Amino acid sequence: MTVNQLATKYAFSVVTMPEGEKIVSGCYVGDLLSWVMGRAKAGNVWVTIMSNLNVVAVASLVDVSCVILAEGVTLDKEIVDMAVEKGVNILSSSKTAFETLKDIASEL
């Protein structure tokens, strides 16, 4: 399933979708950036509540298929612009990380 399809099927809010054809596979949940860099795999969906610029850098370096911001976390415009520039897809959900993943787990 692509990030585009995931967003549509599960009605996520789309924060950025510069590369919506990326394929989602597996998931990593976490807010500590070194853990994400050490453990997440390319193509994973990354669920986090972090909202600073480093999220964009880490998402890009790790090659995650998309970031899902849980708990209704929002991003400053500057960060959104950077994500678009770096080709980082970002979705958001008002649910907790657990509830978000419960919905989409079977697709990953």
Added chain:
Amino acid sequence: MSEFVNFHFDVDGDNFVSAGQASVKVKKNLREMGLDPDIIRRVSIAMYEGEINMVIHAGGGVADVNVYKDYIEIILDDHGPGIPNVELAMQEGYSTASDHVRSLGFGAGMGLSNMKRYTDDMQIDSTVGVGTKITMRVNME
């Protein structure tokens, strides 16, 4: 070591929030060179961890990435406080990062171990009061 490409960066020690831009740039450059995505991923994550360390622990420094035919070398050089006990610093979870740095998602104490994990060779040359030079190598194979 005949033909090689060098990318050089001055890493500014003032801005924690926008730190890591050199590594993101390297990733883009290596992609444009058509290198293997997994190699690019390893190089850029290892460099990012080192770049962040230079910013949060050492007040900035210089970074060089040298792309040779058979391997990529990453050299991070700073004039920060140095690392008193490298063996301790290498342990997962050991960190002297401030609360502010932690609030940005850094300071998990996993940076050096990630650098080791993602590279084929890593040398730490650090002297207290002088600085730290880290040389990493990722083989192309």
